[in-house]
Amino acid sequence: MSTTWLAAADPATAWAHRPWTDFAHAPDRERTLAILPVYGFADHGLGLPLDAEEIAGSALLASASSLAANAAIPLRIxxxxxFSLAPYPSTFFGIDPETAHDHLREIAASVRAAGLTKLVFFVTSPWHEEFIDAASRDTRVDLGLQTFVINLSGLALDFHPASDRRAHLQAIVAQLLGTAPAASSLPADIADATFRPGNFRQPSPLSPDTSLDGTALLQSAAQHLARLLAEIDARASLGRTDHRSPTSLPPTPPSPTLSSSPTLSSSANSALFPAAYRSRYLPAFTRDALDSLPxxxxxxxxxxxxxIEQHGHHLPVGVDAILGQAWLAHTLPKLPATARVLVAPPITFGKSNEHTGFPGTVTVSAKTLRRLLLALATQLHALGFRHLALLNTHGGNSAVLVYTLREIQTTLGLRAGMLNFPFKPETSRQEAEYGFHGGEWETSLMLGCAPELVHMDKSLCEYPARLDDPGELRPENAPAIFSWVTSDISKTGVMGDAPAATREKGLHWLAAASTALARRIEELLP
Known part of the structure; x- marks a missing residue:
């Protein structure tokens, strides 16, 4: 499977891999732990890529969640x-605290709407600890969720420049990547190190300690993380006192398992992004490499x-985000090696409030989506980039994205636009007009890139309108349209002919559309 990078965890626990009906009918929703990983992008002085936190954090979470799942602790990751705080020049792709707080709260509200009552924040950045502490408490008070925080520093691992545990993380990430840390050309820039919070503009460069065993360090921390999840699982729900004894976890395997586990391969690239994607992914560069890009x-x-939103009974809630990454995974290898094309961190959560009422949907507001895009564009502008293209795979985002692009064009002076698909699939006219959600197109594409997530036995055909309906008022594609939420126009969440989908169509459409998309990208190159 090539889609695990939405949440590099045991596939059985991934939130994005489940259809909305799994959330609606889960018998253990009150007990299930929702886990939100919070990763930052930073140069920690370790000679590692900017996404070192996600590489280490996702490997830890994957191993720990497998142990927890084997002990029958229900998880949804x-x-x-x-995107969170980035307070120093050595940190990247950050947003302001108010936007970060809104973003987190909106995700938490979607967790609550799914019927879950326990939310765990798994935090890898030393610059996020205080923010998540405050936001977690606000979430507890405002939404009535039972919230928990596990910081990487609580697992005897720490990216903080003042910690002697940085070397352990350096060893873990180097082991996962299968490469030695790069030499850093940036000297330390630290002031008031003992005057909280200190000023750590650039952490001290650290030479690798070759005596450290990254595999053993990872396994020990993962076992500790799994024990903490077991304790959280055993804690009684809010308003109750019937705490249980934590579930006994299976022992850590006696021998290294990084090379044998499908989610913890010897190269973290397969757990996060395919190699051809990662070679153009901005956070996969070290800070020195990013600075020296020509x-x-x-x-x-x-x-x-x-x-992340419902797509009927037969598709997972992660369809839009999964397909966005699949398009790039198929398109990027078709570009010339010399093509000046790079990829920014994906905005995974979108404006999906039209799908509220279907558990598993995670939605952010128009305000938060605008701020996220504006912050990302501002950071890219500061890095020296002048040309942006949005690859959007969710129609509910489109209006916000277009008016924000106009703002970016004017305020930042960037050339910025939407990367539309220059390809039309061969479907019926009815499907082409009103098969715009969970129908033949999306179901076929999912069969082509992630067939194990598709349940064709649960697929059906449902349209929000018919071509021969009287009058001209429609939910979409008409002279007069009415604003709608999904429950207004669909009982199941599907808008299209899902049973018409086949894997053969999906593979053909992925190949043809990615070829056309690659050519379109080449046409847009300055």
């Missing part, structure tokens, strides 16, 4: 929250925008 002003940066 959300796609990671990649011709930035003539490079096109693609920003993927998706959503």
């Amino acid at each position: 959300l796609p990671p929250l990649r 011709d930035k002003a003539r490079t096109l940066v693609i920003i993927p925008t998706g959503a």
